[in-house]
Amino acid sequence: MQPRNMSMSGVVDLAAVKAAQEAKSKAEQARHEAARQGGGGAVTPASLVIDVDEAGFEQDVLQRSTEVPVVIDFWAEWCEPCKQLSPLLERLAVEYNGRFVLAKIDVDANQMLMQQFGVQGIPAVFAVVAGQALPLFQGAAAEAQIRETLDQLVQVAEQRFGLTGLTVDPDAAPGASPVAREVPAGPYDALLEAAVQALDAGDFGGAVQAYKNVLGDDPGNTEARLGLAQAELLQRVQGLDPQKVRSDAAAKPGDVTAQIAGADLDLVGGHVEDAFGRLIDTVRVTAGDDRDAVRLRLLELFEVVGADDPRVVAARRALARALF
Numbered sequence: 001m002q003p004r005n006m007s008m009s010g011v012v013d014l015a016a017v018k019a020a021q022e023a024k025s026k027a028e029q030a031r032h033e034a035a036r037q038g039g040g041g042a043v044t045p046a047s048l049v050i051d052v053d054e055a056g057f058e059q060d061v062l063q064r065s066t067e068v069p070v071v072i073d074f075w076a077e078w079c080e081p082c083k084q085l086s087p088l089l090e091r092l093a094v095e096y097n098g099r100f101v102l103a104k105i106d107v108d109a110n111q112m113l114m115q116q117f118g119v120q121g122i123p124a125v126f127a128v129v130a131g132q133a134l135p136l137f138q139g140a141a142a143e144a145q146i147r148e149t150l151d152q153l154v155q156v157a158e159q160r161f162g163l164t165g166l167t168v169d170p171d172a173a174p175g176a177s178p179v180a181r182e183v184p185a186g187p188y189d190a191l192l193e194a195a196v197q198a199l200d201a202g203d204f205g206g207a208v209q210a211y212k213n214v215l216g217d218d219p220g221n222t223e224a225r226l227g228l229a230q231a232e233l234l235q236r237v238q239g240l241d242p243q244k245v246r247s248d249a250a251a252k253p254g255d256v257t258a259q260i261a262g263a264d265l266d267l268v269g270g271h272v273e274d275a276f277g278r279l280i281d282t283v284r285v286t287a288g289d290d291r292d293a294v295r296l297r298l299l300e301l302f303e304v305v306g307a308d309d310p311r312v313v314a315a316r317r318a319l320a321r322a323l324f
Helices: 014-036 057-066 080-095 111-116 143-161 189-200 204-217 222-237 242-251 256-268 272-284 288-305 310-323
Strands: 049-051 070-075 101-106 124-129 132-138
Touching: 049 080, 057 070, 057 101, 057 124, 057 310, 070 080, 080 101, 080 143, 124 143, 132 143, 189 204, 189 222, 204 222, 222 256, 222 288, 242 256, 256 272, 256 288, 272 288, 272 310, 288 310
Parallel strands: 049 101, 070 101
Antiparallel strands: 070 124, 124 132
């Protein structure tokens, strides 16, 4: 049996963790610098409103939602309330200046998407954030109420997922690739270094707090988000009995707590696909709060591995299929 006060240094390569953090941070800085030097990679206001069909849903909505919240407007030509709501949403998408993208879906031409979202009537408005779908409202609504809903959406997207939106440049070339909105740099080097040192020393609680201190000022800090997800994972597994966890997970395939703990151990042990597959399978057989708990843990594990990892990309698609 592994001792309760075990060190995780031999299980997770902390040098690799630090290198991954630095690489992601440098990539983020490069994108920001390109935006400062003339708006390279910025999007036009017109590209904030897009028409989406079933063929393009995965790329235009699911994948894009890892960069910016996507608001979905289910509409039809014959729908009179849609003729009032849709222009308002289009105007707000431009006004919010990249904080969200509006995806318009014609229900007559995309019945499968309508069924997957459980749309009972139109207009119906949903959002997808980091691959997660959530209903916003159905039917016509007052502009003040819509604004309040959108404000809450962009706040949650930034605070929970670090999605700060897209850079918008009216003079950008059509079809330019979107980049993250610039976040002011802060004096975080010392805090980030302290967090890595705490990880090296096995002080996972100290690392978690150091990363949270950075994110409190800069919610979109890529390095801190990645580091926090890793530190929290190590903190969770530190007191576990691996033999018991694996035994419980095998004996209780429908037990959410057992499967989440098993996935944590899978990931720490380097079994990335096993961790993702375990939780996606659990999503398929659960509902309500249990399903939400599993989904949220899976998104946390995506953060640990990194959004650009092919295994994360594949798992996001599998999660979307399991949810819809």
